[in-house]
Amino acid sequence: MQYDHILIRYGEMALKGKNRKMFILKLQENIQHKLNDFPNVKVKRTQGRMFILLNGHQPEPIIERCKHIFGIQSMSLAIKVENEESVIKEAALFALKKNPTIETFKITVKRINKDFPIRSQEMNQLLGRYLLTNTDNYTVDVHQPDMEIRVEIRLEATYITSSVIKGPGGLPVGTSGKSLLLLSGGIDSPVAGYLAMKRGVQIEAIHFHSPPFTSERAKQKVLDLTKQLTKFGKSIQVHIVPFTKLQQEIFRTMPDGYAMTIMRRMMMRISEQVCDQQSILSLTTGENLGQVASQTMESMNAINEVTTYPIIRPLITMDKSDIISISQEIGTYETSILPYEDCCTIFVPKSPKTKPKREKASHFEQKNDFSELLKEAVEGIETIKVTAKDNKKDKFDDLL
Amino acid sequence: MIYLDNSATTIPDPSVMKSFEQASTQYFANPSSIHQLGGHSEHLLTKAKNQVASILDVTPSEVIFTSGGTEGNNTAIKGIALEHRKRGKHIITTEIEHPSVYDACKSLEDLGFEVTYLPVNKNGVISIEDLKAAIRKDTILISIMHVNNEIGTIQPIEKIGEICKQFPKLFLHVDHVQGFGKVPLELRNSGIDLCTLSGHKIHGLKGTGILYMRQGVNLFPLFHGGNQEQSFRSGTENLAGAVSLGKALRLIKEMEQTQGTELKSLQAILREKLTEIDEVQINTPPEAAPHIMNFSVPGTKPEVIIHMLGEQEVYISTKSACSSKQKEESRILLACGYSKERASSAYRVSMSYSTTEEDILQFADYLQQAINQFRKVME
Numbered sequence: 001m002q003y004d005h006i007l008i009r010y011g012e013m014a015l016k017g018k019n020r021k022m023f024i025l026k027l028q029e030n031i032q033h034k035l036n037d038f039p040n041v042k043v044k045r046t047q048g049r050m051f052i053l054l055n056g057h058q059p060e061p062i063i064e065r066c067k068h069i070f071g072i073q074s075m076s077l078a079i080k081v082e083n084e085e086s087v088i089k090e091a092a093l094f095a096l097k098k099n100p101t102i103e104t105f106k107i108t109v110k111r112i113n114k115d116f117p118i119r120s121q122e123m124n125q126l127l128g129r130y131l132l133t134n135t136d137n138y139t140v141d142v143h144q145p146d147m148e149i150r151v152e153i154r155l156e157a158t159y160i161t162s163s164v165i166k167g168p169g170g171l172p173v174g175t176s177g178k179s180l181l182l183l184s185g186g187i188d189s190p191v192a193g194y195l196a197m198k199r200g201v202q203i204e205a206i207h208f209h210s211p212p213f214t215s216e217r218a219k220q221k222v223l224d225l226t227k228q229l230t231k232f233g234k235s236i237q238v239h240i241v242p243f244t245k246l247q248q249e250i251f252r253t254m255p256d257g258y259a260m261t262i263m264r265r266m267m268m269r270i271s272e273q274v275c276d277q278q279s280i281l282s283l284t285t286g287e288n289l290g291q292v293a294s295q296t297m298e299s300m301n302a303i304n305e306v307t308t309y310p311i312i313r314p315l316i317t318m319d320k321s322d323i324i325s326i327s328q329e330i331g332t333y334e335t336s337i338l339p340y341e342d343c344c345t346i347f348v349p350k351s352p353k354t355k356p357k358r359e360k361a362s363h364f365e366q367k368n369d370f371s372e373l374l375k376e377a378v379e380g381i382e383t384i385k386v387t388a389k390d391n392k393k394d395k396f397d398d399l400l
Numbered sequence: 401m402i403y404l405d406n407s408a409t410t411i412p413d414p415s416v417m418k419s420f421e422q423a424s425t426q427y428f429a430n431p432s433s434i435h436q437l438g439g440h441s442e443h444l445l446t447k448a449k450n451q452v453a454s455i456l457d458v459t460p461s462e463v464i465f466t467s468g469g470t471e472g473n474n475t476a477i478k479g480i481a482l483e484h485r486k487r488g489k490h491i492i493t494t495e496i497e498h499p500s501v502y503d504a505c506k507s508l509e510d511l512g513f514e515v516t517y518l519p520v521n522k523n524g525v526i527s528i529e530d531l532k533a534a535i536r537k538d539t540i541l542i543s544i545m546h547v548n549n550e551i552g553t554i555q556p557i558e559k560i561g562e563i564c565k566q567f568p569k570l571f572l573h574v575d576h577v578q579g580f581g582k583v584p585l586e587l588r589n590s591g592i593d594l595c596t597l598s599g600h601k602i603h604g605l606k607g608t609g610i611l612y613m614r615q616g617v618n619l620f621p622l623f624h625g626g627n628q629e630q631s632f633r634s635g636t637e638n639l640a641g642a643v644s645l646g647k648a649l650r651l652i653k654e655m656e657q658t659q660g661t662e663l664k665s666l667q668a669i670l671r672e673k674l675t676e677i678d679e680v681q682i683n684t685p686p687e688a689a690p691h692i693m694n695f696s697v698p699g700t701k702p703e704v705i706i707h708m709l710g711e712q713e714v715y716i717s718t719k720s721a722c723s724s725k726q727k728e729e730s731r732i733l734l735a736c737g738y739s740k741e742r743a744s745s746a747y748r749v750s751m752s753y754s755t756t757e758e759d760i761l762q763f764a765d766y767l768q769q770a771i772n773q774f775r776k777v778m779e
Contacts, residue, residue, distance in 0.1 A: 217439045334461055396447050399419045400646045 001094040003059050003077040006066070007161055008050040011073035011169065019175075024050070027071040027172040033234060034065050037389075046156075051078070063165060068231050070198050071175075072167030076150075079160045083116055088123075088151060088158050089130045095149050095162040096131055096138065102146035104139050105131070109151045116153045127151065171200030173233040179284045179312055180275050181205045182267065183222055183238070185340070188286030188315055190225045190332040191323050195314035196284045197232050204278060205236060206271050208243040218340040226386040228332050235387040239274050242380040246373040253368045257353040261361050264294055264303040266374065272307050273378050284312040288323065298355040305358045402714045402759045406601075407549055407578060407692055407750035413603040413651055416644045420605055423640035431637050432626065445639050448646040455649050457588050458612060464629045465642045468609035469577040470500040471622075472596030473543075475611055475633065476573040477504040479619030480541045480594070481513055487569065488538030494518045494526050494545070495735035496553070501543050501575055502731075518544075523685040524553035524736045532563060541571050547579035550719055550732040550748055552684045552692030554583055561591025571617065577601055581652035582663070583689045593617045599641070603752070604648030608641040655753040663690040666751060666760055673764035679771055681742060683733060693749045696733075696742040700774055705747070708770040714763055716749050 010027060028043050028050060035041045040055035041062065052062065059077055066072055079094065081087040096105060109123040118126065127149075128140055152159045181193040183205040193203050207222045219240060226236050246266060251259050271283055287295045294303070304311065315323055327333040403411060423444065429437035431445045446460070453460040466472045481491065493505050495517045505515045516534045518526045526544070535542075542564060546557050557574055564572040573594040576585055581602045587595060594617065599608030613619070613632065625634030667690050674680045674695055683694040697705070702718035709716060719730045729743035749763070 215434070215439065216436065217434075217442070220439075220443065331459070396444050399423055399444070399643050400448060400451050400650070 001079065001091060003079055003098075004054050005078040005080055005159070006052040006054065006059060006062065007076045007078045007159070008052065008066070008072055009074045009076075009167075010050070010071055023071070023172060023175050026175050027069075030069055030071070030172050030174070030233075031066065034069055035062060038062060067165075067168060069172075070168055070170035070200065070232065071172035073169055074167050075165045076161040076163065077165075080157045081160065083113060083153055083158050085118065085126070088153075088160065089127060091158075091160045092127050092149055092151060093131055093134055095160050096135065096147070099147055099163060103137065104141035104145045105147045105149060106140060106142050106145035107131070107149050107151065109153070111153045113153050113155045123151070123153075168198070168232075170198035173197050173200060174202045176200030176202075177282070178202045178204065178278070178280045179282045180239075180271055180278070180280045181284045182271060182286070183207050183225065184286070185218060185221050185225065185336065186286070187327050187333065187336040188288055188291075188323055190229060190286075190336060191326045191330070192284055192286035192312075192314045193229050194232060194326065194330050194332075196312055197229065199314075201284070201312070202233060203229070203236060203284065204274075204280060205238045206241060206274055207238060208241045208247075208267060208270075210244040210247050211242075213244065213247075214341050217338075221335060221338055221340055223384065223386055224335050225332055227388070228330065228335065230386060230388040232330075235385050237278075238384045238386055240382045240384065241270055241377050242382075243377060246370065246377050249368070249370065249373055251349075254364050256349045257351060258356060258361055258364050259349050260294055260352045261299060261302050261356040262365055264299075265306045265361060265365070266370065268303060268307045269374060270377055272309055274381065275309060282310040282312055283307070284314070286315055287313045288315045288320065289317060291320065293352040293354045296354050298357070299353075302356045302358045302361050305362070402763055404714070404716045404749045404751060404755065404759070404763060406752040406755075407748065408717055409600045409606070410603045410752055411754075412600075412605055413648060416604055416648045416651070419647045420640045420644035423643040427639055427643075431639060432628070441639055445637055445642060448639075448642045451646040452610060452642075452649055455653055456610075456612060457586070459615065461630060462613055462615055464611040464613055464632050465637065465645070466596075466609040466611050466633060467607050467638070468600065469498070469575070469596055469598035472577075472598070472609050472611040473498070473500040473573075473575055474504050475619070475622050476594040476596060476613075477501060477541065477543055478508065479621060479632075480571050480573070480617075481508050481511075482620035483618055484540045484571075485513075488536075488540045489513045490516070490536050490539040492516045492518065492531065492534050492539060492542045494520060494555075496520055496524055496548055496550075496732045497543070497545055498549055498575055498577070501545065505543070520553075520735050522737050523687075524548055524551050524732070526555060528556065528559055528563070531560065535563075535567060535570070539567075539570055541573060543573040543575070545575040545578070546585055547576075547583050547689040547692070548732060549578045550692075550730060550746075551694040551736070552578075552688035554579070554687070554689055557585060557592070558590065563591075564593075565591040578692070579689060581656050582660075582691050584656075587612055587614075594619075599645045599648055602648050602652040604645050605641060607638065608645040608648075610645065652753075659753045660690070663751060663753060663755075666755060666757060667691070667693060669757060670749065670751075670760045670764070673760065674767075677764070677768050677771065683736070683738065683742075683746060691751045693751075694733075694746055695749075696738070696746045697771060698741050698745050700745050700771060702745060702747060704774060705767075705770050708773060709763075709766055712766050714766050716747055716763075718747055 032043045038057050042053040044051050079091045081091045107124050107127045109120045111120045147162055150161045179196055179201045181203045183189045205226055209219055226238050230236055250263050254262050427441045427444050429441045431442040449460045449463050452463050509515055518530050520526050544555050547554055571593040574592050575596050577598045580597050593614045595612040597610040600606045621632050623634045628634050628637055670693050679697045681696045729740050730746050733743035733746055
């Protein structure tokens with residue numbers, strides 16, 4: 001006997017009225033996509049339930065994978081057997097024995113198929129007795145069992161499930177539209193992207209690259225971070241903006257205190273244009289209130305002036321330590337702390353204004369025509385598609 | 401040539417050699433250099449580490465490239481002992497460990513550590529009950545090998561891991577140098593905190609190896625310096641070595657998949673052939689690793705027999721290569737309870753995935769001839 005199904009539960013989604021169907025279909029598609037290298041696996045829906053049919057695959061690696069699929073509230077391994085007393089008994093015994101570490105259990109029988117001759121209550125006792133006589137070391141505890149064995153006798157078959165494995169929660173990626181993530185390479189922006197994805201957002205990323213002030217390694221770092229985010233969704237497009245000329249011009253012509261604010265405003269303008277081209281309706285940033293000069297209330301007010309797009313700021317009120325622990329959890333921390341210069345660290349004004357004013361920023365910008373350089377930056381964008389798997393052959397493959 | 405000393409070292413795979421050579425010449429730059437060439441080297445190093453991590457089913461930050469088994473074992477044992485000495489000074493190991501574990505533990509005794517050496521039964525396996533009884537409040541490290549290098553015995557690492565999980569403050573180190581590619585061992589969720597691998601035992605190059613360190617484990621490095629390898633092993637990375645090791649690991653895993661059962665049946669043939677020789681007493685138990693066969697021929701002098709076989713281009717060894725120059729009995733066989741005579745007349749045949757049935761049959765013939773010749777001379 002073997003576990004042959006994984007039962008998928010989707011908590012919050014079940015509440016979503018008319019959109020429900022769309023959410024569920026998306027979740028099914030996302031699961032199917034994530035598991036497409038397990039050739040025999042099928043994802044099926046029946047009567048408000050979603051099942052992964054293992055068809056001979058080992059359940060453990062599939063469960064590991066599912067822990068990264070947003071929208072899954074929890075999972076349980078299940079065995080599907082015929083509606084027959086003897087095989088149900090055997091399956092329940094198998095489920096119990098698979099968990100040698102527990103001491104107490106409880107059986108809950110649900111008889112949906114009223115044609116099944118034994119009633120729920122009676123079946124409960126029958127199974128309990130069978131398990132106790134065929135094992136040592138276990139006792140029944142109906143109030144606080146270590147494990148609940150659920151037996152659902154349905155029309156087509158009986159499903160036996162045991163321990164509940166926690167899923168990541170959230171909404172299926174792709175159900176909340178697309179957003180453009182400003183990805184710098186630091187600790188915060190990948191976490192912001194992750195949290196947006198958790199809320200169902202499909203992301204594309206934009207990165208400002210200023211060679212030779214920032215190196216190929218800094219760019220690779222951003223691609224590596226993006227790759228780590230693909231674990232939670234599908235492939236992600238990264239738009240690399242050649243930012244050197246514009247950045248130099250800003251720092252050459254603008255007053256020192258306002259250069260950083262104006263640089264941020266330029267980034268917003270470029271991002272907005274990328275959104276426009278890619279039919280993206282919002283921006284996502286890793287901004288965190290008070291963390292640095294550009295993230296004070298005044299700065300955000302001054303920077304935000306140039307765009308009417310909604311800006312999603314998942315980290316805005318979080319503590320830095322909480323951001324760090326999420327980044328460690330999702331595996332981006334190690335990459336984020338690699339010490340390469342990025343476009344925000346290289347041109348640091350001696351004394352950036354922590355309280356810049358909209359009017360002043362706007363006033364200074366008027367003095368120089370940046371439109372040509374802006375246009376050049378947008379036209380020079382290199383778009384790279386980052387996928388979860390390395391399909392692309394590179395020069396190192398033969399060596400390894 | 402019939403090469404049957406693969407537990408001492410293996411013949412390097414030509415494609416692994418090629419990778420080493422190419423990486424050495426093309427990617428000579430120091431991965432820590434910030435120029436573009438350094439960047440390429442660093443990228444290649446990351447790729448090699450990612451590949452190793454994915455083969456071992458661990459995360460890249462848990463992989464430390466080392467110079468081989470001895471370094472891995474020493475780093476794990478001394479590193480854990482020194483780092484956590486304030487918590488306790490008791491270490492548990494076994495009587496049949498490789499010298500790089502056994503003597504590392506012995507050396508710590510001079511620094512005030514106390515070491516329990518667990519005995520083994522006739523089959524060379526420790527008792528779980530003994531292990532449980534040996535664990536004390538001040539035990540900080542348990543170091544137990546997976547597959548023994550002389551007799552091929554497999555220790556119940558899975559069970560040991562389960563026990564260690566109940567003692568979160570205690571570290572479990574496994575010397576997996578002889579087992580890798582031959583006897584599977586799960587690292588993830590196994591209770592194993594550190595695990596040593598070596599390149600040249602799997603058709604890689606000398607001077608390459610890996611120490612797996614579970615996330616969260618901390619140790620006192622043996623080498624301080626430029627903070628390479630997550631600061632646990634300073635020294636300019638042996639990039640070409642790391643690359644060649646990544647390849648060797650991949651190749652041996654493929655062979656394990658496709659040829660694992662063949663090796664097992666070759667061993668059965670060898671066992672049968674050896675039983676047909678009157679004087680031979682087999683020391684390797686039936687449930688051992690598939691590539692090692694240890695036996696004794698009491699009354700013979702192993703060194704002489706080894707040289708006679710060598711003249712026919714047949715290469716096997718006595719005991720392990722690392723202890724074979726000492727002219728005494730095998731510590732391992734004595735620990736298994738064998739007599740001094742049996743322990744001082746032991747031979748080890750160790751196969752690889754390229755060993756053939758023909759090799760085995762010929763070896764058995766030559767061995768019989770050598771024994772006969774030896775007897776004649778001695779009479």
